[in-house]
Amino acid sequence: MKKTVKFSFTLIFISVVTLACSSNNNGQEQDFSSNDQIWVECEDCEGRGIITQTCNYCDGYGYTKSVCKTCEGNKTIICPVCDGRKWVLGTCPFCSGKRGQKCLKCKGTGKARCVVCLGSGNHQGGTCPICYGSGYPRCSKCEGEGFDRCDVCKGTGRSDVLCGKCRGNIYVECENCDGSGVAKNNCSPCSSTGYIEKQCRTCGGRGQIQK
Secondary structure, eight states: OHHHHHHHHHHHHHHHHHHHHHHHHHHHHHHHHHSOOOEEEOTTTTTSSEEEEEOTTTTTSSEEEEEOTTTTTSSEEEOTTTTTOSEEEEEOTTTTTSOEEEOTTTTTSSBOOOTTTTTSSEETTEEOTTTTTOSSOBOTTTTTSSEEEOTTTTTSSEEEEEOTTTTTOSEEEOTTTTTSSEEEEEOTTTTTSSEEEEEOTTTTTSSEEEO
């Protein structure tokens, strides 16, 4: 009987101790979980959650370089105005496009006084064999037109003049690459901004990390 009572008392004591320890442990876990976590600003992204990096494709320039397709890297191209001829069709510089001038010999009349009969029409008692009695035959200089045509443009008023773009040098600076021989292409990865934005791995894009 005494042993039974003693054994029962022992079980009760063990149960009480176990419950006390269990309650203490539960209280400690609850207190621990109730503590607020401390968050601080992420130093890697300065709280933005995004890290800005220089574009590796263009090294931050916003464009990539390649050989100019227009001049093939030669920096110059054949003049597109004269096509390498040095000269272009333009206003005749000698007659200023007027095609010529009034004949100075006949003063624009187309007729000149006969040098044999001096305009009389008679020669040695008869009809002048040069002007056939007219005294003023057709002007030999302008052939009766009264207009002396320009010898350079043949009366057209147009003549080859020195190209105003290449000044006779045949080649001009390539406008596509500004004479550098290198073409600048827009950088697609960074949209020509020169930098790329990526999510911060340290904070996972939150901008804060736990202290």
